[in-house]
Amino acid sequence: MARWLPRSTDLTRFCQKLNRVKTLEDDMMETSFNRCLSTIDLTLLGIGGMVGSGLYVLTGTVAKEIAGPAVIVSFIIAGFASLLAALCYAEFGARVPKTGSAYMFTYVSVGEIWAFLIGWNVLLEYMIGGAAVARAWSGYLDSIFNHKIKNFTETHVGTWQVPFLARYPDFLAAAILLVATAFISFGAKVSSWLNHVFSAISMGVILFILIMGFVLAQPKNWSAQEGGFAPYGLSGIMAGTATCFYAFVGFDVIAASSEEARNPQRAVPRAIAFSLGLATGAYILVSVVLTLMVPWHTLDPDSALADAFYRRGYAWAGFLVAAGSICAMNTVLLSNLFSLPRIVYAMAEDGLFFQVFSRVHPRTQVPVVGIVVFGLLMALLALVFDLEALVQFLSIGTLLAYTFVAASIIVLRFQQHKGDVPAPAAGGRPNPEPHEGPSGGELKEYESFSDKLQLVDRDKSKKQREPGQLKAAFEPYLEFLSDFYPGEVVTVAVVTLMVSAICLCSILVFGNTHLHLPTWSYSLLLVLFSLGFLLSLLLIWVHEQQQSTHTFQIPLVPLSPALSIILNIYLMLKLSYMTWLRFAVWLLLGLLVYFGYGIWHSKENLREPRPQRVSARYVVFPGGSLEERVQTVQPSPQPAAGLPDTDTEDCKR
Numbered sequence: 107m108a109r110w111l112p113r114s115t116d117l118t119r120f121c122q123k124l125n126r127v128k129t130l131e132d133d134m135m136e137t138s139f140n141r142c143l144s145t146i147d148l149t150l151l152g153i154g155g156m157v158g159s160g161l162y163v164l165t166g167t168v169a170k171e172i173a174g175p176a177v178i179v180s181f182i183i184a185g186f187a188s189l190l191a192a193l194c195y196a197e198f199g200a201r202v203p204k205t206g207s208a209y210m211f212t213y214v215s216v217g218e219i220w221a222f223l224i225g226w227n228v229l230l231e232y233m234i235g236g237a238a239v240a241r242a243w244s245g246y247l248d249s250i251f252n253h254k255i256k257n258f259t260e261t262h263v264g265t266w267q268v269p270f271l272a273r274y275p276d277f278l279a280a281a282i283l284l285v286a287t288a289f290i291s292f293g294a295k296v297s298s299w300l301n302h303v304f305s306a307i308s309m310g311v312i313l314f315i316l317i318m319g320f321v322l323a324q325p326k327n328w329s330a331q332e333g334g335f336a337p338y339g340l341s342g343i344m345a346g347t348a349t350c351f352y353a354f355v356g357f358d359v360i361a362a363s364s365e366e367a368r369n370p371q372r373a374v375p376r377a378i379a380f381s382l383g384l385a386t387g388a389y390i391l392v393s394v395v396l397t398l399m400v401p402w403h404t405l406d407p408d409s410a411l412a413d414a415f416y417r418r419g420y421a422w423a424g425f426l427v428a429a430g431s432i433c434a435m436n437t438v439l440l441s442n443l444f445s446l447p448r449i450v451y452a453m454a455e456d457g458l459f460f461q462v463f464s465r466v467h468p469r470t471q472v473p474v475v476g477i478v479v480f481g482l483l484m485a486l487l488a489l490v491f492d493l494e495a496l497v498q499f500l501s502i503g504t505l506l507a508y509t510f511v512a513a514s515i516i517v518l519r520f521q522q523h524k525g526d527v528p529a530p531a532a533g534g535r536p537n538p539e540p541h542e543g544p545s546g547g548e549l550k551e552y553e554s555f556s557d558k559l560q561l562v563d564r565d566k567s568k569k570q571r572e573p574g575q576l577k578a579a580f581e582p583y584l585e586f587l588s589d590f591y592p593g594e595v596v597t598v599a600v601v602t603l604m605v606s607a608i609c610l611c612s613i614l615v616f617g618n619t620h621l622h623l624p625t626w627s628y629s630l631l632l633v634l635f636s637l638g639f640l641l642s643l644l645l646i647w648v649h650e651q652q653q654s655t656h657t658f659q660i661p662l663v664p665l666s667p668a669l670s671i672i673l674n675i676y677l678m679l680k681l682s683y684m685t686w687l688r689f690a691v692w693l694l695l696g697l698l699v700y701f702g703y704g705i706w707h708s709k710e711n712l713r714e715p716r717p718q719r720v721s722a723r724y725v726v727f728p729g730g731s732l733e734e735r736v737q738t739v740q741p742s743p744q745p746a747a748g749l750p751d752t753d754t755e756d757c758k759r
Contacts, residue, residue, distance in 0.1 A: 125217035126710050128210070128456065134203055139366045140294055140471040145373040145380075147298045148360045150305045151444065152381025154437025155356020157308065157388055159242050162431040164353055165393050166410020173346030175328050175397040176336035178390055180346030185386035187347070188354035190670035191508040192382050193660040194515045196375040199361040200657035201518075203370030206452030207362040207445070208507035213456070215514040215521070222704055224507050225453045226696035227689075229446065231503035233480065236442035237487035238500075240279035243435040244488075247278065249409075250428055272492045279488035282439065287481030290443045293470040294366045301440050304433040311430025312388055314423075315411060319395025322418050332401045348677055353389060355504045356438065357382055362445040375658035443484070447476030457711075458704035502681055502689050509674040512667035513600055519651045519663050520574045520596040573652045580648045587648075599645040603668060604675075606638035611676040643668050 135141075143151075169177040198211040206213070209225030248255045255278055265274050290297050328335050336343060360377045364370040396405070399414045406413035415423035447463075451473040454464035467474040487493065571577070574593030576584060587595055613631045617623045623631070646664045660666055 123705060124219040126708075127215060127217060128213040128221075129710065129713055130202065130204075130214060137204075137365050138466045138471065139205070141366055141368050142295050143298060143363060143367045143373070145376050147302075148363060148367060148373055148377035149380045149384075150301055151298070151363060151441060152357045152360045152377055153309075153384055154301050154305050154434075155359040155441035155445075156354050156381065156385040157312070158239065158356070158434045158438035159246070159431060160353040161312070161389060161392055161434060162411055162427065163408065164350070165389065165396055166405045166413075167407040168346045168349050169393065169397055169402050169410070170405040170407055172338065172349060173342045174333060174335070174337040174402050175393075176338070176343050177346055177350070177393045177397070179336070179343050180350045181353075181386065181389045181393055183343070183347045184350035184354065185382070185389070187351055187670075187673050188357070188386075189382060190666055190673070191512065192354075192357050192378050194508075194511045194667055194670060195358060195361045196378045196658055197515060197660045198511065198518075199364045199374035199378070200371045203364045203367065203374070204452065205362055205365040205448040207358050207449060208511050209449055210452055211361075211514050212510045215518040216510060218458070218705075218708060218710065219700060220510060222453070222458050222700050223693060223696055224510050225449055225458070226699070227503040227692065228449055228507055230692055231500050232442050232446035232449070233484050233487060234493060235500050236283065236439060236446070236484045237279070237491070238493045239435055239438045239442070240283050240484070240488040241272075241276055241493060243282060243432060243439070244276050244279040246428065246431055246435070270492055271490055275489050277489065280485040283443075283481060283485040283488055286436075286439050286443050287477060287485070290440065290447075290481070291467075291470065291472065291474050291477045293472055294363075294444075297440060297444055301437055304436045304440070307433040308430050308437060311426055311433070312392065314426060315430070316391050316395055318415070318420070318423065319392075319399055322420075323395060323398035325398065327398055327401050333403060337402075348680060350389070351677060352501055352504070354382065354385060355500075356441055357385075358507070359441045359445045362448050365448075371657045443477070443481060446480050446484075447473045450476045450480065453704075455709075457707040457709040458700065460703070461707070502678055502685055505674045505678045509604075509671055509678075512670040512674070513604060515660060515667045516600050516646060516664045517593075517597060519659075520646065520649055521593050521652075522572050522574055571650045573650050575650050577648055577650055584648065593649075596646050596649055599642045603639060603642035603646070604671060606635050606642060607668075607672045607675050610635035610639060611672065611679050614676065615679045639668075639672070 165177065168180060169175065173180050195207070195211075202210060202214055204210050206225070208228060209221050212224050213221035244255075256274070259277065260274050263275060266272070289300055326332070338345075357378055360374060360381065364374050367373045392411070396410060396414060400417055404417075409427075412424035412427045415421070415427065450459060450463045451466070453459035454461055454476075463473060463476045463479070465475050466472065572592055574591075574596055576587050576595075581588060610632065613621075613623070613628065613635065617628045617631070643664060651663060
């Protein structure tokens with residue numbers, strides 16, 4: 107029976123396959139896409155992804171049912187929380203200007219299977235999100251015509267009473283998705299131009315709303331007679347923050363488009379900052395004028411802005427608001443259809459998804475197969491499925507991607523640059539310091555001998571430490587950490603930090619409600635997991651990180667990504683159990699695709715070195731100077747491929 111059990115070496119090799127990272131090309135600006143997007147193009151794409159129907163619907167809903175006029179504070183906090191995630195995307199988008207967004211960022215720093223699962227979830231997120239916006243667009247347009255389209259469809263086509271299916275087929279929603287798919291397939295420049303048109307109309311309507319709103323503002327609507335500024339208190343503000351957070355999830359379209367940016371190192375961080383700032387300002391200012399125009403408790407959650415103008419005697423303004431809402435929904439549709447095929451392309455290009463989706467049209471330079479296939483799937487979802495029960499799934503996919511990108515920032519920041527040190531030999535530890543050649547200037551890379559040889563009498567404090575190594579100031583107190591491979595302790599600390607964050611947020615969310623913990627155990631667990639989180643953060647901080655780069659870097663690492671991680675986990679745990687159940691089912695389907703196709707066709711398989719049996723013995727003859735000569739005794743008759751056939755090599759103590 108033991109012969110059927112896997113050997114430890116096989117299990118180790120299997121785990122290495124799951125956690126292998128993507129090898130980036132030397133020239134990351136080389137691409138089969140058309141680099142034609144400017145900073146303005148990317149900024150408007152980001153604004154289009156964030157300022158959608160939420161501006162016209164979400165503000166009124168949160169103001170009336172959750173936070174009151176304090177929805178303004180909710181949007182400020184949500185904007186700051188989104189900024190933490192956006193800065194992580196900005197650094198990655200500048201350093202790795204490749205399409206794929208969170209999938210690509212996770213692949214280059216964390217590992218293959220995690221990257222696939224992130225891409226798999228983002229794929230469904232975009233499909234459901236696009237289909238849901240199309241149905242909202244259809245319903246909003248239908249309401250302008252007194253639901254004549256709905257009544258006609260129900261009369262001549264009929265209604266369905268089937269679980270998970272819509273009450274009636276929404277042909278209008280499917281049609282708008284097919285039209286948008288056709289425009290997207292014409293190329294990035296056409297998509298960008300169309301987004302410019304709709305964004306300009308939408309921003310013009312928003313400007314009109316703000317001007318007219320401040321003219322009609324009545325400060326008494328925030329007075330105590332109307333319930334005050336924060337009628338639901340701090341709990342209402344924080345509950346509103348959790349809802350408002352999802353209004354900012356569209357900025358990742360900028361990172362997904364970085365491979366089509368002319369100068370991604372500059373354009374991506376600037377576009378993310380500009381778009382997030384403008385979107386946050388728009389949400390805050392619209393919330394101000396909306397709650398000042400009419401009392402917050404009289405708002406209509408379904409059409410708050412149009413209803414507010416109607417009640418103030420400006421019914422004609424409702425048509426402008428409707429036009430702005432439709433244009434805003436169009437930009438969200440374009441954003442979803444623009445990003446989804448590019449993420450699928452990135453997965454297919456790496457061999458983790460079906461190869462047909464990696465084809466790029468030679469003239470339009472877009473992944474036209476992915477655009478057409480997923481545009482049709484999105485139209486089918488909008489046509490026949492009931493998406494209301496699936497909309498919450500959007501949140502968990504987005505938050506999971508944010509969490510992994512934040513963790514990837516920490517791992518990548520404390521990793522050594524490739525080529526700084528040699529790869530460790532099996533069973534040995536690499537030298538933690540880089541070696542200088544006899545010339546004293548250039549870095550010299552050694553073979554397996556230098557991985558085992560302990561050089562003595564070196565003044566470590568005078569040498570510049572590499573990322574992932576313990577800082578010199580803490581070495582006398584934490585000397586045992588110096589024996590680990592650079593970055594190894596940081597990776598373990600990141601895992602510990604995430605586990606501590608999950609446990610801490612679980613106690614905060616479920617401790618008093620589902621678990622019914624007594625006060626003493628609730629407090630004790632909070633203290634223990636908080637200490638675990640802070641100690642992990644401290645353990646990361648005492649190591650050196652990459653300092654000199656020519657691209658944007660998020661400040662206050664590891665604090666900023668750690669705050670993003672704990673916030674995202676907290677919001678994920680606030681979702682319903684049915685959302686988690688659907689998420690688990692979708693993950694299982696993704697694992698079937700990965701183990702059935704992706705792991706076997708991954709391009710990293712081709713880059714894995716074949717094992718070679720090379721044996722060499724070394725004898726060290728110490729000399730009186732700082733140099734010593736290493737002579738090879740009993741060299742192999744034929745050197746291994748790619749290795750120099752030398753009998754001697756010099757190294758510095």
